[in-house]
Amino acid sequence: MQICALLNKDGGTLKTIDVEEFARDIEQKFRAHDHEIEVSIIAGDQLIDTLAQLAENNECDVVLAGGGDGTISAAAQYCWQNTKTLGVIPAGTMNLFARSLGIPLNLDDAIDALADASKKQVDIATANDELFLHQLSVGLHPKIVKMRDQEQHQSRFQKIYGSIRAALTTFSRPPRYQIDVKIDGESAREHLSLIAVSNNKYGRGHMPYADFPQQGELGIYTARPLSTQANLKLASDLILGTWDANPDLKERTAQKVTVSFPDGKKHPEVTIDGELVEDQKRFEIQIHPKALSVLAPPPPQPFNLFG
Known part of the structure; x- marks a missing residue:
């Protein structure tokens, strides 16, 4: 898989850790499973523009998003509209969608699980056409x-x-x-x-x-x-x-x-x-x-x- 990882350094628990070290760990673990991956560390106000830029990257088929609820929802909206796959790094407060998907809540364990995960189709809901x-x-x-x-x-x-x-x-x-x-x-x-x-x-x-x-x-x-x-x-x-x-x-x-x-x-x-x-x-x-x-x-x- 070709994976584009976005880490919102201003969102969720990523504010409290060494994000650059975490990014290196993500790259190492995904490449060990023969995935191609590029990790971008962004500020919260760069998220929407960064997702829009991904629309021009035809090789990126998985968006791996880390941050709070707003980050995950924005990434999900983008993936739904552009027929891409969403990966959820549980870096929010309650991480309810990650729980639904069976992703471990510990960040290191989550990356291990996601690196070995497969694609599945799940339901979404919309309110006034917003996911x-x-x-x-x-x-x-x-x-x-x-x-x-x-x-x-x-x-x-x-x-x-x-x-x-x-x-x-x-x-x-x-x-x-x-x-x-x-x-x-x-x-x-x-x-x-x-x-x-x-x-x-x-x-x-x-x-x-x-x-x-x-x-x-x-x-x-x-x-x-x-x-x-x-x-x-x-x-x-x-x-x-x-x-x-x-x-x-x-x-x-x-x-x-x-x-x-x-x-x-x-x-x-x-x-x-x-x-x-x-x-x-x-x-x-x-x-x-x-x-x-x-x-x-x-x-x-x-x-x-x-x-």
Whole structure:
């Protein structure tokens, strides 16, 4: 494979390591697997221009992206539009798409796995024709992100700690929205404090992300306004992966979903793949089965006691 690696030195955990040494390690490991690779270390404000330049490189068929959620989403959008393969280096805060693909979260282990990975087709979703890999979220989660991002965080752990503090504040004063939801052609107005539309249903037994995004359907998760105690229980269940046993979280599936806000004065708090979205009050969301090529390691082999 001909691989173009882009490392956003301003994004995710790459801000906290020796990026040049990491780049050399990537080159060594991929070349040991007979891949041709060129690694570029870029600043965050160079990302879009660098991706645009790759469109002129017909020999590059894999874009290996390292950085936070914004870096991965931008690289995925580019790969989808230009029929290239995406490789995900898990250098973000939660790395939910990397988890879905079975990529180890340790950077060294991730590079080992990616160097030996194969190409697979996975689902993506779009909101108003913009790609997302994980989910569009309204209410509780965006409010937490907005409060967290008002502070500066120098490390992944500081960012997680900031998220916890923001969550505790949000759960005590949860947002409330009248939301028009249209699911596969059926419309309803719902009073909610949370709605998330995900690229495939959440897997069970872990935090919310798809086990492997190849089921060809959106997951829709909603919760009405709850007390602080009930919100804390819901948050705990989401983190622990026991959310499917929580009666306050409703799960549905669909191919197409429209989410809109009838209140003309109240501006909704929305995130797409963890990034805040402003000045939009209507989202047309749909699934695109197996539309994106990715590098994914083989699934772990089950342990056989008898060999």
